[in-house]
Amino acid sequence: MSDEPIVQMAGITKDFTGVRALESVDFTLRPGEIHAIMGENGAGKSTLIKVLTGVHAPDAGRILLDGEPVRFHSPGQAQAAGISTVYQEVNLTDNLSVAENLFAGREPRLGPFINFRAMRRKASALLDQIGIDLNVAAPLSSYSIAMQQLVAIARAVDFEAKVLILDEPTSSLDRDEVEVLMRVMRKLAGDGVAMVFISHFLDQVYEVCDRMTVLRNGKLVGDWDTDALPENELIGHMLGREVETLEAIEHRPDRWPPGDAAPLVSAEGLGRRGSIAPFDLDVREGEVVGLAGLLGSGRTETARLIAGADRHDSGSLSLDGSKLRGHNPRTAAARGIGFCPENRKTEGLVPDLSVAENIVLAMQAARGWARTIPPARRDKLVAEFIAKLDIRPADPHLPVKNLSGGNQQKVLLARWMLLQPRLLILDEPTRGIDVGAKADIQRLVNELSDDGMAVMFISAELDEVTRLSDRIAVLRDREMIDILGAESEMTTERIVDTIVAKGGEQ
Ligand SMILES: Nc1ncnc2c1ncn2[C@@H]1O[C@H](COP(=O)(O)OP(=O)(O)OP(=O)(O)O)[C@@H](O)[C@H]1O
Ligand SMILES: [Mg+2]
Secondary structure, eight states: OOOSOSEEEEEEEEEETTEEEEEEEEEEEOTTOEEEEEOSTTSSHHHHHHHHTTSSOOSEEEEEETTEEOOOSSHHHHHHTTEEEEOSSOOOOTTSBHHHHHHTTSOOEETTEEOHHHHHHHHHHHHHHTTOOOOTTSBGGGSOHHHHHHHHHHHHHHTTOSEEEEESTTTTOOHHHHHHHHHHHHHHHHTTOEEEEEOSOHHHHHHHOSEEEEEETTEEEEEEEGGGOOHHHHHHHHHSSOOOOGGGOOSOSSSOSOOOOOEEEEEEEEEETTTEEEEEEEEETTOEEEEEOOTTSSHHHHHHHHHTSSOOSEEEEEETTEEOOSOOHHHHHHTTEEEEOSOHHHHTOOTTSBHHHHHHHHHHHHHOTTSOOOHHHHHHHHHHHHHHTTOSSOOTTSBGGGSOHHHHHHHHHHHHHHTOOSEEEEESTTTTOOHHHHHHHHHHHHHHHHTTOEEEEEOSOHHHHHHHOSEEEEEETTEEEEEEOSGGGOSHHHHHHHHHHHHHHO
16 A cells, blocks of 8 residues: 555545535545544535535645545546546336446447447456356446445446545445445455545444544544544534533433333234235334334335325224235324435435425425414424434525435434324334434433324334434244334344344245
8 A cells, every 4th residue: 555645635625505514624535544524414524525416616725646636527527537436325227127327328329329239248257256246237226225236346447447536325324234334445445446435334344444533523533543543532523512422322221111101002903915924913192113123124115105105905994903905105194104215316306405395395295285374383383303313503594405415314304203193103214313303302202102102113224223212123034923022132142142043934
């Protein structure tokens, strides 16, 4: 590894209308190193990357690549110079095949025609090289978001990147996929590629990164070798304050188990062919039911049936003991079942509407569009939730697309909490959210359920599920295989054992 930096950014300042996203930030990246950029939601991580890659022009500062001053005007220019980026949200084309996505814009040709056979061969070789196994002729949309993410990375790698930037690539990957990605990253580092890694998973950062640069409120806090910066100090630098450790947030450890009230929502043999096998599940008022399982195990599918987002083709769903007919998202919301989906970009937010408009959207829909919410009431509610969830910047008028990824997630949560549903279904609510905000959301789930709201909580992070849930439904291969409820069962090990044991039976 050479010590000459491949990238040097100095004095970078970037203003958006009304917001200083970066203020005189320095950043240095060396060949062959994996370098984390750390900071809270809205700290300026993605903006720093976007300034480097020509998405945004800096208002001040200098960028050197290999010692030469550069100024890119588009990500394409940066890519041509050897800086490839995989963004927080995957940017590939769903309906094209894996191979077409890998070689879009540079397809191998035979005269005027695309040589599909050569393209598929090259695609297989490329994926092989980084150790993932996909059918390259299949449409990309037939794979999970996780796999799509790995395809995006393979595409970036193939551009002979000198610098590879990964902005939250792991937020939708399961453990095995994260392992694959890390293996790929280490291999690339060994080949001399410099990498920038942005992630809110501290364990991953500690596992794979050599150095860290910490930003807070758009300013540089400092940079450290990973070995020299223990986790509690890192968190202190990121937040500028001490936080209660997440382990301390637990769902009413003192008065457990929950009472045996009549179920609020009750699924009997509820299922949908090809999506989730029939299951029975009750959720009581004030109870938090966690859904645990690997990616693709059927967690989201279970939630979607209960929320009416998908139609069930077997069994029934009851509310307060009476069977529901004509269950769809609108009737569900009207009956007090709120569903905060996983994919904020396609199922949730309207990017051009303001934070306030996005927050009141579901409430407005529930009232009917003819009855607008009185402005004073609306402003008060919006202000209350901006404060409660610490949405930043705390400006209700900003278009939601101008918020950082994590803050967008909070807007979506606010929308559903505002409706005060009787059952709130949260699909990966803490994904892409920094440690401070994660603690806020976990605490909020506890508060809401203490006030009597029933909550279904989906998370890939098992420790979060075990800490917050009263009971845990474990899923595997699109089947609910067990419901854990005794205190002794509510552990990460027990969930993993349950999933593994079921695999052994088959
Ligand atoms: N296009 C834009 N227009 C206006 N403001 C923006 C724009 N992009 C980002 N910002 C603001 O700049 C600040 C930094 O945002 P950035 O996206 O860099 O944060 P981040 O550190 O990547 O956060 P996260 O962890 O949530 O992804 C935020 O206050 C954000 O609202
Ligand atoms: Mg970001």
